[in-house]
Amino acid sequence: MFQVIGGKSVQVTTAAAARLLAPRSSVLVEAVRGRKSRTDPKAKSKEGRIKVPPPVDPVEMVVLKERYTEYQLIMRALRLEFKEEVLRKKYEEETGSQAEERARQEAEEHRALMAWNDQENLRLLKIRMMRIQREEEEAERKKIEAVLKREQEHQEFIKEKEKEILQLQEDAKHFITMENLDQRIEEALDNPMNYNFAIDKEGRVVKQTVLK
Amino acid sequence: MPRYELALILKAMQRPETAATLRRTVETLMERGAVVRHLENLGERVLPYKITKHNERHSRGAYFLVDFYAAPDILPGLLNHLHRDVDVVRPTVLKKDDPVPSSNCCANYGKDLVYI
Numbered sequence: 001m002f003q004v005i006g007g008k009s010v011q012v013t014t015a016a017a018a019r020l021l022a023p024r025s026s027v028l029v030e031a032v033r034g035r036k037s038r039t040d041p042k043a044k045s046k047e048g049r050i051k052v053p054p055p056v057d058p059v060e061m062v063v064l065k066e067r068y069t070e071y072q073l074i075m076r077a078l079r080l081e082f083k084e085e086v087l088r089k090k091y092e093e094e095t096g097s098q099a100e101e102r103a104r105q106e107a108e109e110h111r112a113l114m115a116w117n118d119q120e121n122l123r124l125l126k127i128r129m130m131r132i133q134r135e136e137e138e139a140e141r142k143k144i145e146a147v148l149k150r151e152q153e154h155q156e157f158i159k160e161k162e163k164e165i166l167q168l169q170e171d172a173k174h175f176i177t178m179e180n181l182d183q184r185i186e187e188a189l190d191n192p193m194n195y196n197f198a199i200d201k202e203g204r205v206v207k208q209t210v211l212k
Numbered sequence: 213m214p215r216y217e218l219a220l221i222l223k224a225m226q227r228p229e230t231a232a233t234l235r236r237t238v239e240t241l242m243e244r245g246a247v248v249r250h251l252e253n254l255g256e257r258v259l260p261y262k263i264t265k266h267n268e269r270h271s272r273g274a275y276f277l278v279d280f281y282a283a284p285d286i287l288p289g290l291l292n293h294l295h296r297d298v299d300v301v302r303p304t305v306l307k308k309d310d311p312v313p314s315s316n317c318c319a320n321y322g323k324d325l326v327y328i
Binding site for chain 1: 227235238249
């Protein structure tokens with residue numbers, strides 16, 4: 001029993017021409033023993049069997065042989081023709097007349113695109129530089145502004161504090177000292193103040209309250 | 213220096229004695245390094261409740277208000293002194309906040325109302 005290994009046909013790869021022209025068989029087979037090994041005796045039903053090949057008719061054989069040679073010749077020629085065509089096409093593809101022009105055009109395109117790319121880069125560089133410059137100026141200006149503002153605020157703070165100091169100096173004239181202590185006491189005892197008052201939503205003030 | 217006010221409740225006395233007590237108090241303050249700004253009299257009134265102090269029960273008192281500038285570390289000593297004073301019924305020292313910027317409300321009657 002023969003065992004079939006492999007598929008129906010080997011795939012043709014377009015890589016090398018040698019593999020293109022290599023003979024290919026449709027079936028890859030191997031001799032394999034069946035159930036019995038080499039030392040087993042023959043079966044009883046098959047002991048006296050003589051294998052006879054199928055009978056051949058000579059006339060038919062001659063005719064067939066002629067036809068077959070013709071057929072195979074034609075087929076082989078066709079196959080070789082096709083193979084050659086394929087090879088030629090491949091060769092022309094790689095080293096034909098068009099190949100140089102195409103290569104040249106490719107190089108041309110490449111150069112043009114690279115030039116365009118460089119242009120774009122330059123343009124963007126300019127834009128970027130301008131933007132950076134503008135931002136730097138902006139930052140500079142902001143910094144100066146901030147410094148100015150801080151300075152101004154400081155000045156205003158100082159002014160406020162000076163005003164407060166002046167106010168305090170004014171008030172200090174009315175403080176109580178040893179000399180006007182008695183006078184102030186007399187004054188205080190003479191003028192009792194009353195902070196109790198009532199007010200409503202319209203703003204009317206009522207000062208009359210129970211004091212004593 | 214922070215600004216304090218002393219809400220002082222004195223015994224209901226005659227005028228010379230009250231004056232003497234006030235003078236004593238203010239001199240104590242000034243000895244301890246305070247700067248007295250103003251002295252106000254809130255009148256002699258009935259106390260809200262009877263207060264017992266120095267073995268004496270008071271139902272009327274004279275309210276006085278002293279605002280002064282002082283260092284914070286003299287306050288315990290000052291309060292101690294005032295508690296020991298016989299004529300003083302109740303001394304209270306409060307800190308004075310900065311006056312709020314006057315808005316459209318009734319804040320014109322005394323910028324620092326004292327609730328007694």
